[in-house]
Amino acid sequence: MEEQKKTPRWINGIEPTKELLSANGTQILEIECREQPARLRELITAYSEDSEIRQQLQRFRFLAEKRGPIFFIGMGASYCSAISGSTQLQTHGKLSFAIDAGEWLHYGRPVWNEGALSVLLTTSGESAELVELFRQDDSKPLGLICNNSASTCWNLAKNRLPILAGPEYGNATKTYTNSTAAAIILASEMLGRSWQQDAEQALEVFSTSLDPIFAMREDLRTFSRGAANIEIIGRGAAYGGAIMSALCIREMSGFRAAPHTGAGFKHGPNLDVDSTHVSIIFALGRAANLGVKLAAECNRKGGRVVLVSEEDREATDLLFPVKIGAVPEPWEGITSLLVPQALTLAMIEKTGCRLPPRFQYGVMEQ
Numbered sequence: 001m002e003e004q005k006k007t008p009r010w011i012n013g014i015e016p017t018k019e020l021l022s023a024n025g026t027q028i029l030e031i032e033c034r035e036q037p038a039r040l041r042e043l044i045t046a047y048s049e050d051s052e053i054r055q056q057l058q059r060f061r062f063l064a065e066k067r068g069p070i071f072f073i074g075m076g077a078s079y080c081s082a083i084s085g086s087t088q089l090q091t092h093g094k095l096s097f098a099i100d101a102g103e104w105l106h107y108g109r110p111v112w113n114e115g116a117l118s119v120l121l122t123t124s125g126e127s128a129e130l131v132e133l134f135r136q137d138d139s140k141p142l143g144l145i146c147n148n149s150a151s152t153c154w155n156l157a158k159n160r161l162p163i164l165a166g167p168e169y170g171n172a173t174k175t176y177t178n179s180t181a182a183a184i185i186l187a188s189e190m191l192g193r194s195w196q197q198d199a200e201q202a203l204e205v206f207s208t209s210l211d212p213i214f215a216m217r218e219d220l221r222t223f224s225r226g227a228a229n230i231e232i233i234g235r236g237a238a239y240g241g242a243i244m245s246a247l248c249i250r251e252m253s254g255f256r257a258a259p260h261t262g263a264g265f266k267h268g269p270n271l272d273v274d275s276t277h278v279s280i281i282f283a284l285g286r287a288a289n290l291g292v293k294l295a296a297e298c299n300r301k302g303g304r305v306v307l308v309s310e311e312d313r314e315a316t317d318l319l320f321p322v323k324i325g326a327v328p329e330p331w332e333g334i335t336s337l338l339v340p341q342a343l344t345l346a347m348i349e350k351t352g353c354r355l356p357p358r359f360q361y362g363v364m365e366q
Contacts, residue, residue, distance in 0.1 A: 008360050009360045009361040010167070010359065010360055010361075011124075011148075011167040011168065011169060011358070011359060011360065011361065012147065012148050012150070012166070012167040013148070013150045014166075014167050016167065016169065016359050020169065020357075020359075021359060023357065024353060024356075024357070025170055025252065025348065025353030025354075025355050025356055025357055026345070026348045026349055026352070026353045028169050028170040028357045029170045029171060029173070029252060029341075029344065029345055029348065029353070030345055032168055032169070032170055032171075032173040032174055033173050033174075033210070033214070033341050033345065034210065034214075035166070035173075035174050036173055036174045036177045036206070036210070037203065037206055037207040037210060039164065039165050039166060039174045039177065039178055040174075040177055040178060040181055040203055040206065040334075041203055041207075042164055043163070043164045043165075043178045043181055043182065044181065044185075044196075044199045044200070044203060046162075046164055047182070047185050048196055053161065053162070056159060056160065056161055057161070057185075057186065057189045058189075059159055060117070060119075060143055060159060060161075060186055060189065060190060061189050061190050061192070063116065063117045063141050063143070063159065064094075064116055064117050064190040065116075066116035066117070066141070067116060068095075068114055068115045068116035068117075069094075069095040069096055069097055069114070069115050069116065070086070070089055070094060070095070070096040070097075070115065070116060070117050070118075070119065070187075070190065071096070071097055071099055071104075071115045071117070071118040071119065072085045072086045072096065072097070072098045072099065072119050072121065072183060073098075073099045073100075073101050073104055073118055073119065073120045073121065073130075073133070074098075074100075074101055074120065074121035074122065074130075075100060075101045075102055075122075075127060075129060075130070076172070076247065077123065077172030077175065077176045077179075077244055077247065078101075078121035078122055078123060078179060079098065079099075079100055079101070079121075079240075079243070080176060080180070080240040080241070080243045080244040080247075080333075081121055081145075081176060081179040081180040081182075081183050081240065081333075082098035082099070082119075082121055082183060082240070083098040083237060083239060083240030083243075083333065084180045084183050084184050084237040084240050084330045084331075084333035084334075085098070085119070085180075085183030085184060085186060085187045086098040086187075087236050087237045087240075087329075087330045087333070088183075088184050088187035088188060088191070088237075088329075088330050089187045089190065089191065091329060091330070092191050092193065094187075094190065094191060096187070098240075101120070101122075101127070101129045101130055101133060102129045102366070104133070105129050105132055105133055105366075109136070112140060113140065115141075116141065117141045117142075117143060118133075118140065118141065118142050118143070119142075119143040119144070119145060119183070119186065120133060120134070120142065120143070120144050120145070120153065120157075121144075121145045121146075121179055121183065122144070122145075122146055122147075122151075122153055123146070123147045123148070123163065123165075123168070123172065123175045123179065124147070124148055124151060124361060124364070125144075125146045125147070125148040125150075125151025125152060125153035125154050126148070126151050126152055126153070126361055126364045127153075127364055128364045128365050128366045129366055130153055131152050131153055131156070131364070132366075134152075134153055134156040134157065135156065142157065142158070142159065143157070143159040143160065143161070143186075144157035144159065144160040144161065145160075145161045145162075145163060145179055145182050145183060145186070146160060146161075146162065146163060147162070147163035147164075147165050147168070147175050147178075147179070149162060161182055161186065162182075163175055163178045163179045163182055164178055165177070165178040165179075169357040169358055169359055170252070170355065170357055170358075171247070171248050171251050171252050171344075171355065172244070172247070172248075173248075173337075173341065176244055176337070177206075177334050177337070180237075180240070180333050180334050181199065181202075181334065184199075184237075184330060184331065184333070185199065198327070198328040198331060199331070201327055201328060201331075202327040202328070202331035202334060202335065204325075205324065205325035205326075205327050205335055206334060206335050206338070208325070209324050209325065209335065209338055210338055213322065213324075213338045213339055213342050214338075214341075214342045214345065216322070216342065217342040217343060217345055217346035218346050219320070220306065220320065220339070220342055220343040220346060221343060221346035221347055221350065223278075223304065223306065223320045224278045224304070224306070224343065226276070227276060227277065227278035227304070228276035228277065229255075229256045229257065229258065229276075229277070229278075230246075230249060230255065230256070230257040230258075230278045230279070230280065231257070231258050231259070231260060231265065231269060231277070231278075231279050231280075232245045232246050232257060232258070232259050232260070232279070232280045232281075232282075232340060233259075233260050233261070233262055233265050233279055233280070233281045233282065233291070233294065234259075234261070234262070234281075234282035234284070234291075234336060235261055235262045235263075235282075235285065235287045235290070235291070236285045236286070236287065236329065236330060236332070236333075237285070237329065237330030237331070237332055237333030237336075238282040238284050238285060238332045238333060238336045239259070239261050240333045241282060241332065241333050241334075241336030241337050241340075242259035242260065242261075242280075242282065242336070243259040244337060244340075245257070245259065245280065245336070245337060245339075245340030245341075246258055246259040246340075248337075248340055248341060248344045249340060249343070249344050249347070251354070251355045252344050252347075252348050252353055252354060252355050253344060253347040253348050253351065253353070253354055254354040255347060262281075262287065262290050262291060262294060265279075265294065266294065270294075270297070270298075273297075273298050273301040273302070273303040274301060274302050274303060275302040275303070275304075277298070277301075277302075277303040277304065278303070278304045278305070278306070279294075279295070279298050279303060279304070279305045279306070280305075280306045280308065280339060280340060280343075281294055281295050281298075281305055281306070281307050281308065282308050282332065282336045283295065283307055283308065283309040283310075284308065284309065284310065284324075284332040284335070284336060285329050285330070285332050286329065288309060288310065291307070291309070292307070292309065295307045295319065298318075299316070299318045299319055302318070303318070304318050304319075304320070305318065305319055305320070306320045306322065306339060306343075307319060307320070307321050307322065308322045308324055308336060308339050309321065309322075309323065309324070310323065310324065310325065310326045311323065322339050324338070324339075
């Protein structure tokens with residue numbers, strides 16, 4: 001008896017074009033990076049104008065009025081997006097935490113009911129940990145930010161918001177950008193704060209910065225050549241950007257990269273900075289001066305620094321400055337990604353892409 005063929009589980013339920021199916025990982029990364037501004041614009045417009053999404057946002061705001069903190073829960077890139085959402089709430093006086101879903105599943109259950117609302121973030125909507133969190137107890141106040149409206153999590157969720165990034169086949173680029181924006185917008189709605197002007201400003205900076213920064217990617221690679229490792233440092237929402245940046249570099253190129261908060265870097269990794277060391281420091285947001293100070297300290301020890309800031313700075317043999325326009329907090333969680341994305345693309349153009357494109361969902365296991 002002939003074995004029955006399984007129906008392909010295409011990402012987001014959409015069969016890719018023949019051109020995409022034949023593309024390699026390097027080509028996919030550049031395509032999806034360059035899609036980011038357009039996808040971000042679509043999300044901002046939808047969250048401003050779509051009546052169903054507006055109703056969901058009002059529902060989330062009602063749930064957030066209860067006593068207790070707001071939990072943003074995700075893994076990988078989704079956890080990075082969660083940091084921007086919780087940062088927005090904390091900055092404006094609402095207790096909030098970004099939490100790793102795998103840790104929360106096994107260690108957070110006894111205190112889950114202490115929260116007013118838990119917002120789960122997942123691109124696929126099929127991650128085993130997130131699915132299990134939804135199935136554990138449907139009486140808890142839960143919300144979802146998801147890119148797959150055909151997924152298990154989407155079907156289980158009563159309160160849900162779309163990421164609207166379209167299918168993504170490589171490293172998290174446009175899904176990270178859009179889920180971060182969705183988390184910031186949701187947090188702003190919970191606070192009763194206007195967000196449209198801030199979002200438009202962030203979109204303008206992101207859109208106008210992408211091409212110039214990607215045009216310098218080979219210079220970034222040359223500056224970083226010979227590094228024993230790359231460490232990415234950020235604070236606030238840009239710490240989420242730092243984690244996402246390290247994931248992008250490691251997943252796509254296989255090169256060792258690690259994220260840190262500014263304070264975390266000072267209390268340990270800063271001790272071994274030398275000529276083999278390259279840091280990418282996001283000197284953005286309210287603690288930007290501390291990033292500049294840390295860059296100078298790394299340079300004094302002979303370490304090289306790619307310094308991403310809002311000001312013009314003079315380049316040296318040890319300092320590669322990249323100016324990017326100022327955005328309102330916490331939107332630097334999005335704009336900080338452009339430099340590491342450009343560096344990653346240059347690296348894999350030179351050495352090849354380690355992560356092949358993924359066009360179908362595989363088995364999701366803990």
